[in-house]
Amino acid sequence: MTTTSPPAPAAVVTAPPSRRARVRGRSEWKGLAFVAPFLVVFLLVFIAPVAYSVYLSLFREQLIGGNAFVGAENYLELFADPQFWEGFGRVTLFLLIQVPIMLGLALVAALAIDSARLHASGFFRIVIFLPYAVPAVVAVLMWGFIYGDNFGLAANINDWLGSEVITPFARNWILVSIGNIVTWEFVGYNMLIFYSALRVIPTDLYEAAELDGAGPMRVITGIKLPALRGAIVIATIFSIIGSFQLFNEPNILRTLAPNIITTYFTPNMYAYNLSFAGQQYNASATVAIVMGVITAVIAYVVQLRGSRKEER
Amino acid sequence: MSATIAPEVRAADHKRADAASARRGTRGPRRRNSPLRPRKSVAFTLLMGIFVLYSLVPLAWLVINATKTQSGLFSSFGLWFDDDFVLFQNIWETLTYRDGIFLRWFGNTLLYVVVGAGGATLLATLAGYGLAKFRFRGRRAIFAVVLGAIAVPGTALAVPTFLMFSQLGLTNTPWAIIIPSLISPFGLYLIWVYAVDSVPTEILEAARMDGAGEFRTFFTISGRLLAPGIVTVLLFTVVATWNNYFLPLIMLSDPTWYPLTVGLNQWNAQATGVAAQPIYNLVITGSLLTILPIVIAFLGLQRFWQSGLSAGSVKQ
Numbered sequence: 001m002t003t004t005s006p007p008a009p010a011a012v013v014t015a016p017p018s019r020r021a022r023v024r025g026r027s028e029w030k031g032l033a034f035v036a037p038f039l040v041v042f043l044l045v046f047i048a049p050v051a052y053s054v055y056l057s058l059f060r061e062q063l064i065g066g067n068a069f070v071g072a073e074n075y076l077e078l079f080a081d082p083q084f085w086e087g088f089g090r091v092t093l094f095l096l097i098q099v100p101i102m103l104g105l106a107l108v109a110a111l112a113i114d115s116a117r118l119h120a121s122g123f124f125r126i127v128i129f130l131p132y133a134v135p136a137v138v139a140v141l142m143w144g145f146i147y148g149d150n151f152g153l154a155a156n157i158n159d160w161l162g163s164e165v166i167t168p169f170a171r172n173w174i175l176v177s178i179g180n181i182v183t184w185e186f187v188g189y190n191m192l193i194f195y196s197a198l199r200v201i202p203t204d205l206y207e208a209a210e211l212d213g214a215g216p217m218r219v220i221t222g223i224k225l226p227a228l229r230g231a232i233v234i235a236t237i238f239s240i241i242g243s244f245q246l247f248n249e250p251n252i253l254r255t256l257a258p259n260i261i262t263t264y265f266t267p268n269m270y271a272y273n274l275s276f277a278g279q280q281y282n283a284s285a286t287v288a289i290v291m292g293v294i295t296a297v298i299a300y301v302v303q304l305r306g307s308r309k310e311e312r
Numbered sequence: 313m314s315a316t317i318a319p320e321v322r323a324a325d326h327k328r329a330d331a332a333s334a335r336r337g338t339r340g341p342r343r344r345n346s347p348l349r350p351r352k353s354v355a356f357t358l359l360m361g362i363f364v365l366y367s368l369v370p371l372a373w374l375v376i377n378a379t380k381t382q383s384g385l386f387s388s389f390g391l392w393f394d395d396d397f398v399l400f401q402n403i404w405e406t407l408t409y410r411d412g413i414f415l416r417w418f419g420n421t422l423l424y425v426v427v428g429a430g431g432a433t434l435l436a437t438l439a440g441y442g443l444a445k446f447r448f449r450g451r452r453a454i455f456a457v458v459l460g461a462i463a464v465p466g467t468a469l470a471v472p473t474f475l476m477f478s479q480l481g482l483t484n485t486p487w488a489i490i491i492p493s494l495i496s497p498f499g500l501y502l503i504w505v506y507a508v509d510s511v512p513t514e515i516l517e518a519a520r521m522d523g524a525g526e527f528r529t530f531f532t533i534s535g536r537l538l539a540p541g542i543v544t545v546l547l548f549t550v551v552a553t554w555n556n557y558f559l560p561l562i563m564l565s566d567p568t569w570y571p572l573t574v575g576l577n578q579w580n581a582q583a584t585g586v587a588a589q590p591i592y593n594l595v596i597t598g599s600l601l602t603i604l605p606i607v608i609a610f611l612g613l614q615r616f617w618q619s620g621l622s623a624g625s626v627k628q
Contacts, residue, residue: 037439038436118352133609137557137573141577247558275471281471285475
């Protein structure tokens with residue numbers, strides 16, 4: 001962080017001590033004034049809710065005695081709750097399969113667009129990115145209708161084949177169906193992250209590679225992929241966060257497949273339904289804290305591994 | 313979290329770049345095409361066309377089916393038009409259904425986007441600039457906390473925020489949507505990395521020598537230099553607020569304050585249940601009307617946000 005920050009203003013460095021202190025004091029006040037509005041709102045909508053959930057997760061409404069401190073009891077109960085683990089297992093599975101596919105596709109698209117072998121590469125870039133601008137609700141409704149038995153493409157294909165071959169809402173397929181929607185929404189966003197990182201590779205590297213007689217594949221493995229490492233780490237972290245907080249897609253699809261998608265399909269749906277269907281606010285806050293901690297730890301580990309590879 | 317990655321990547325890049333330029337003796341400007349100058353390939357382009365199809369088929373489905381009547385939806389092939397072309401009737405019906413509630417939702421969405429995304433961009437710009445261009449105590453701590461916040465799932469905060477806001481009496485008001493939208497940690501990060509390079513400290517020094525106040529300098533000079541970064545952050549916050557679903561879903565129970573996303577889903581849910589009243593044609597047409605403004609904004613402003621994004625990614 002400090003390596004990229006600007007050098008101290010010259011006036012501060014050359015001024016006598018008393019003046020330096022005064023200038024520094026003024027600068028300090030002014031810097032804070034720029035940051036203060038953000039900080040005030042940040043405290044209200046980030047820090048306060050986190051603190052409040054920690055508080056909620058340590059208390060419980062009891063029939064006798066009302067709201068009482070229960071220590072780790074909410075956590076122990078959650079850890080013994082099969083519904084929580086079922087949802088957790090599901091998003092973990094989702095994470096392990098959907099994220100590599102999505103990032104792999106995004107990487108292929110970014111390398112292809114950067115390769116200069118495509119006609120109209122600008123068109124490819126914007127069209128592949130376009131789904132990111134589509135609201136999750138509309139994306140899910142659209143795909144939900146396409147999947148649907150009534151008037152969707154799945155129904156058209158099944159009619160044509162004369163049998164129920166494509167059943168996106170079947171128990172075995174629902175996670176694949178959701179994975180497809182999420183991939184469709186975010187592959188272009190990740191492509192753009194990778195593509196932006198590819199664009200800033202210094203041309204000299206390519207010229208050197210050309211002099212050394214490296215082929216296109218060698219350029220990809222020797223120059224492009226190493227240069228993408230930071231972008232890949234960031235995209236992976238964002239995707240992990242996205243998978244663990246999976247909510248919109250299954251929750252909206254629930255209208256179309258109510259028997260398959262349970263109220264505890266993902267941890268976030270569980271937290272939501274505990275709160276708004278069951279009024280179990282303390283249990284809900286506990287789910288939120290546990291998922292937040294797990295996400296943060298995994299994101300941290302990915303980041304550590306990513307930067308360790310860079311040092312090699 | 314990204315800050316710790318950034319300097320290493322940069323250092324590594326520079327080292328490689330220096331080695332390469334030492335070998336060549338010169339540093340040529342960045343050329344648009346790969347220096348290996350491959351020939352454009354039709355076969356490769358067609359292969360990549362699969363990606364385009366994947367991205368566009370659902371959108372094409374939406375456009376095509378917005379032209380059908382409800383019964384036409386069931387009787388015709390999904391990816392081709394029906395005999396009746398009723399797009400304009402559908403649009404009219406969508407806009408006038410239940411005394412024009414769709415327009416009300418559209419207005420609500422605009423309100424949340426203008427105040428929420430506009431405010432988020434302003435706060436992120438001021439703070440990112442402050443962190444990049446001033447040194448003060450607690451600066452590193454602020455930065456670490458804000459970056460950590462990027463990793464906190466937004467939905468994990470939603471339930472506690474709801475409980476807090478309901479105690480403050482803010483639920484079921486526009487404030488419940490606007491206030492949480494005002495914070496964009498990623499926006500702050502983007503402006504921070506952008507400001508470090510694009511606003512030269514010498515210019516700020518010169519302005520100070522001339523006696524200009526810091527805020528005047530910010531609005532007259534720095535703001536302009538930061539413009540591509542600001543547009544990028546604005547577009548991403550606009551998308552985030554335009555597409556916001558979870559937060560309004562839990563904060564609002566009164567349909568008159570719904571944004572389009574929650575309203576559309578309510579229309580869709582109307583098709584099931586005891587007193588089912590399916591209006592699939594309106595859900596589809598409404599979906600199309602919902603994505604049009606945001607798609608147009610993205611296409612129209614792509615020159616700006618793409619330059620801002622690649623500048624931001626220099627550090628990534």
